[in-house]
Amino acid sequence: MLILTRKINEKVIINEDIIVSIIEIRGDMVKVGIEAPRSVKVFRSEVYEAIQNENRMAAESELQLPQIELGS
Numbered sequence: 001m002l003i004l005t006r007k008i009n010e011k012v013i014i015n016e017d018i019i020v021s022i023i024e025i026r027g028d029m030v031k032v033g034i035e036a037p038r039s040v041k042v043f044r045s046e047v048y049e050a051i052q053n054e055n056r057m058a059a060e061s062e063l064q065l066p067q068i069e070l071g072s
Contacts, residue, residue: 024031
């Protein structure tokens with residue numbers, strides 16, 4: 001993991017097309033701005049984990065098809 005120290009209005013550039021900016025620092029909270037192409041999905045970690053859990057649960061659930069009796 002790369003650990004950097006940044007001040008307000010300073011930026012970090014990732015892969016030439018993602019820019020992370022420090023917008024505000026208030027106490028122990030930091031407001032971060034992220035500029036990225038629309039094709040790059042950006043999530044807070046708790047939202048990403050919730051999405052992954054929902055996807056995992058959906059994949060594990062069995063598809064219930066109605067039982068059809070065929071006549072003789």
